[in-house]
Amino acid sequence: MRPPEADHPPAVRLSGITKRYGGLVANDQVSLHVERGEILGLLGENGAGKSTLMRVLYGLTTPDAGSIEVDGHPVRMSSPAAARRAGIGMVTQHFSLVGPMTVAENVTLGATPRWIDRRALESSVRQAAERVGLPVDPTRRIDDLGVGERQRVEILKALVNDCRVLILDEPTAVLTPVEVVGLFATIRRLTEAGLAVVIISHKLHEIRALCDRVAVLHRGRLVGTSSLSDVDDDELVALMVGGHHSTVPTERTEPPTEQPAAEPAPGKRLAHPERSDTALAVAAVVVEAPGSGGRRVLDRVTIAVGRGEIVGVAGVSGNGQTELVEVLCGMRRVASGSVHVGATNVTNASPAQVIAAGLGRLAEDRHGAIVPELSVAHNLVLERLGQFRRGWRLDETAITRHAERMIEQFAIRAEPHTRLGTLSGGNMQKVLLARMLSGDPVGLVVAQPTRGLDLHATAYIRAQLVAARQRGAGILLVSEDLDELLSVADRLVVLSEGRIAGELAAAQATAETVGAIMAGAA
Amino acid sequence: MKLQFAERPERSLARQVILPLAAVVVTLGITSTAVVGAGANPLTAFRKILFTPLSSRFGWFEMLVSATPLILTGTAVVVAFSCGYYSIGAEGQLTAGAITATWVGIRLGGWPTPLAIVAMVGAGALGGVLWALPPALLRVRFGIDEVVTTLLLNPVATLVVSGLLNGPWRNSTTHYPESDPIAGPARLPRLFDRSRLHLGLILAVAVAVAVWFVLSRTVTGLRARAIGQAAHAARFAGLRVERTMLGAALASGAIAGLAGMNDVAGTQFKLSEGLADGKGYTGIVIATLAGLTIVGVVGGAILLGLVKMGSTSASRSLGVPSQIAEIITGCLLLVTVALMVLKRYRIRLVRGGGRR
Numbered sequence: 086m087r088p089p090e091a092d093h094p095p096a097v098r099l100s101g102i103t104k105r106y107g108g109l110v111a112n113d114q115v116s117l118h119v120e121r122g123e124i125l126g127l128l129g130e131n132g133a134g135k136s137t138l139m140r141v142l143y144g145l146t147t148p149d150a151g152s153i154e155v156d157g158h159p160v161r162m163s164s165p166a167a168a169r170r171a172g173i174g175m176v177t178q179h180f181s182l183v184g185p186m187t188v189a190e191n192v193t194l195g196a197t198p199r200w201i202d203r204r205a206l207e208s209s210v211r212q213a214a215e216r217v218g219l220p221v222d223p224t225r226r227i228d229d230l231g232v233g234e235r236q237r238v239e240i241l242k243a244l245v246n247d248c249r250v251l252i253l254d255e256p257t258a259v260l261t262p263v264e265v266v267g268l269f270a271t272i273r274r275l276t277e278a279g280l281a282v283v284i285i286s287h288k289l290h291e292i293r294a295l296c297d298r299v300a301v302l303h304r305g306r307l308v309g310t311s312s313l314s315d316v317d318d319d320e321l322v323a324l325m326v327g328g329h330h331s332t333v334p335t336e337r338t339e340p341p342t343e344q345p346a347a348e349p350a351p352g353k354r355l356a357h358p359e360r361s362d363t364a365l366a367v368a369a370v371v372v373e374a375p376g377s378g379g380r381r382v383l384d385r386v387t388i389a390v391g392r393g394e395i396v397g398v399a400g401v402s403g404n405g406q407t408e409l410v411e412v413l414c415g416m417r418r419v420a421s422g423s424v425h426v427g428a429t430n431v432t433n434a435s436p437a438q439v440i441a442a443g444l445g446r447l448a449e450d451r452h453g454a455i456v457p458e459l460s461v462a463h464n465l466v467l468e469r470l471g472q473f474r475r476g477w478r479l480d481e482t483a484i485t486r487h488a489e490r491m492i493e494q495f496a497i498r499a500e501p502h503t504r505l506g507t508l509s510g511g512n513m514q515k516v517l518l519a520r521m522l523s524g525d526p527v528g529l530v531v532a533q534p535t536r537g538l539d540l541h542a543t544a545y546i547r548a549q550l551v552a553a554r555q556r557g558a559g560i561l562l563v564s565e566d567l568d569e570l571l572s573v574a575d576r577l578v579v580l581s582e583g584r585i586a587g588e589l590a591a592a593q594a595t596a597e598t599v600g601a602i603m604a605g606a607a
Numbered sequence: 608m609k610l611q612f613a614e615r616p617e618r619s620l621a622r623q624v625i626l627p628l629a630a631v632v633v634t635l636g637i638t639s640t641a642v643v644g645a646g647a648n649p650l651t652a653f654r655k656i657l658f659t660p661l662s663s664r665f666g667w668f669e670m671l672v673s674a675t676p677l678i679l680t681g682t683a684v685v686v687a688f689s690c691g692y693y694s695i696g697a698e699g700q701l702t703a704g705a706i707t708a709t710w711v712g713i714r715l716g717g718w719p720t721p722l723a724i725v726a727m728v729g730a731g732a733l734g735g736v737l738w739a740l741p742p743a744l745l746r747v748r749f750g751i752d753e754v755v756t757t758l759l760l761n762p763v764a765t766l767v768v769s770g771l772l773n774g775p776w777r778n779s780t781t782h783y784p785e786s787d788p789i790a791g792p793a794r795l796p797r798l799f800d801r802s803r804l805h806l807g808l809i810l811a812v813a814v815a816v817a818v819w820f821v822l823s824r825t826v827t828g829l830r831a832r833a834i835g836q837a838a839h840a841a842r843f844a845g846l847r848v849e850r851t852m853l854g855a856a857l858a859s860g861a862i863a864g865l866a867g868m869n870d871v872a873g874t875q876f877k878l879s880e881g882l883a884d885g886k887g888y889t890g891i892v893i894a895t896l897a898g899l900t901i902v903g904v905v906g907g908a909i910l911l912g913l914v915k916m917g918s919t920s921a922s923r924s925l926g927v928p929s930q931i932a933e934i935i936t937g938c939l940l941l942v943t944v945a946l947m948v949l950k951r952y953r954i955r956l957v958r959g960g961g962r963r
Contacts, residue, residue, distance in 0.1 A: 454840050467840075
């Protein structure tokens with residue numbers, strides 16, 4: 086790491102950046118600088134404010150307070166175009182490339198001349214690519230390129246705009262390990278030529294492999310900056326997950342006193358003699374990203390959830406959680422491995438078969454699970470229409486009666502015939518919860534059940550999960566909220582880069598031990 | 608200054624009724640410029656088009672004759688659109704139904720009438736299904752956009768009619784490019800003396816009522832609506848999206864095919880060129896105007912049937928070209944689509960604007 090030259094202003098200096106979204110403070114008085122030729126790692130959990138800070142720098146978000154200097158000159162980042170003019174470039178996780186157009190056309194899209202000479206365009210892009218050492222063929226179509234190549238095109242696009250500070254938002258999330266090595270080599274070469282680079286990541290080992298200096302954000306605040314040689318991994322993890330307050334064991338949520346769904350009759354379980362002790366299980370499941378040439382988003386994942394048990398899946402999203410849930414829900418096919426609900430093999434089964442096998446599902450994206458134009462009552466029975474029919478006809482009387490019962494049991498603030506789309510997020514989630522639990526499921530897969538909900542709804546939904554466990558269901562709970570996992574789960578597995586990175590009993594789990602596994606340091 | 612769209616929390620019944628009426632009024636306002644251009648007084652013209660026909664028994668019946676195929680095509684479009692299958696192919700399916708109905712109809716001499724009519728209904732529906740099948744399979748198997756494929760098959764059906772009528776099906780006695788006449792038993796019986804109104808109207812209303820019942824009261828209908836409104840959520844809930852959509856596409860084709868049968872067996876008694884005459888496309892206008900409700904479809908079909916008939920007679924007495932009917936229909940579609948936004952959104956004018 087080169088020492089900062091005192092007579093040289095930093096490439097970028099952010100001072101007192103504050104950004105609020107309603108009551109949520111995404112960035113709280115963050116001050117940060119990056120020297121020329123320096124690679125700064127921006128580390129933090131999801132929701133720590135990393136992306137917001139970089140969006141402010143790139144002009145995508147207007148801060149409520151704070152100022153930005155580039156090369157010592159104050160600059161107002163009113164738009165990405167203004168940021169680019171000031172020499173800031175950003176490569177987001179979602180590329181902004183036009184698929185059917187060539188590399189050359191994409192690279193010059195931001196600054197297309199009035200007259201396009203294809204040859205000249207291609208040769209100038211080729212020269213630029215060689216100059217910065219990013220080998221890409223300017224005549225190829227984006228659609229024909231792999232993810233790693235597309236990322237190189239994005240970087241090239243930023244660089245030909247004369248960018249002096251390059252922001253990379255989780256650049257390795259979409260890459261294979263080989264491509265990561267190539268990316269890091271490219272970044273180092275570029276910084277030798279004086280480029281300043283900011284990398285957003287939550288993978289500690291990557292930050293250590295690449296960066297000169299690290300800044301850690303926690304809940305919107307900058308909790309530390311340090312040269313990487315002066316800090317060890319344990320200290321970084323402690324900073325990331327929020328220091329020492331979380332060593333206090335987290336209180337466990339007690340089952341609610343009022344039993345919400347109908348208490349199963351004592352003999353009821355015996356009516357299912359085929360039920361095994363395992364509620365749901367995935368074994369050696371492999372899922373490949375479509376069109377990636379075999380990049381595994383789930384790599385031999387094995388998890389078994391017993392009856393009356395809640396297994397939490399921790400880890401930062403984007404590490405295979407979404408795919409794991411989709412596999413269980415019957416919405417995604419596995420390349421190999423098996424999936425069981427109770428004793429039923431549901432590997433690559435349809436959603437209907439998965440439901441019939443006794444799985445209740447609460448998906449991550451609740452808007453993808455409801456039909457907003459239909460009534461609450463109709464949404465409640467959508468998974469089990471067969472039980473609410475008289476011949477061809479809908480048994481509207483039974484449907485309404487069922488809805489009234491669910492509305493009362495789950496304290497949903499709606500009438501049976503209210504259009505579901507008009508409900509608040511918490512009430513929508515309660516409808517989905519009611520739909521899931523009314524089938525007396527053997528196993529539940531629940532993803533981010535309380536995301537975006539208020540405290541009351543959050544507490545209610547967690548209590549319902551605990552109550553379902555008491556009734557003998559096995560629950561796989563996927564959540565980014567560590568406190569949530571610690572408060573209800575019996576056991577935690579940590580998913581990282583599509584693999585099970587570790588497993589621990591809830592009693593031993595603290596924010597630190599889980600955070601360390603999450604960050605790949607355990 | 609800029610427009611801002613805010614979603615309305617609730618659907619109101621009043622708005623469902625007022626908006627289509629507003630669309631009709633705005634449309635008449637816009638089309639009056641065309642009437643003035645043709646050198647006539649718009650008020651006189653619209654009175655001739657919309658009110659004069661209703662002063663006679665003949666006018667009422669003729670209005671219903673014109674409305675009959677439109678009820679069928681409008682219903683066909685409702686079936687497809689409700690399931691999220693955006694078929695523009697009613698025109699071609701109607702033509703295909705007319706072809707198959709003709710093929711059967713000219714061979715039914717000597718059959719008992721009820722049996723012949725059942726055969727005609729089957730033949731018309733089958734033709735529509737066959738024409739609807741390729742785009743529907745392409746959609747559910749390979750995800751190929753049905754808007755394009757159904758639309759492009761429409762002129763193909765027209766060309767098939769041309770080929771048949773100028774070739775093997777040319778009238779064997781007159782040698783005109785039209786088919787041999789439909790046999791007597793296969794013609795839809797008249798409902799009243801001294802009127803062309805025929806059994807097709809009852810058939811069309813029966814189909815419309817059946818579709819209303821299926822969509823609103825049956826399990827299949829609820830599945831179709833769930834898929835049409837949120838396909839991902841429906842799939843997640845275990846509904847078989849592809850199969851249901853295929854069924855809706857084919858049912859829609861069958862109903863449009865019945866409209867073709869209705870024309871050859873109810874009014875034309877032969878297959879001739881230009882038979883579809885935009886009735887399939889008008890079905891889209893009607894279904895959209897109706898907000899995909901069956902009651903609205905029947906009302907819209909009667910209104911546009913009146914416009915069609917009234918502008919023919921108005922053109923005779925006022926010298927306004929009879930194409931004014933097409934201008935009104937086309938204009939009504941554009942106005943309806945524009946006003947439909949108001950059903951879901953409240954529009955506000957915001958001063959200043961600025962980003963976000």
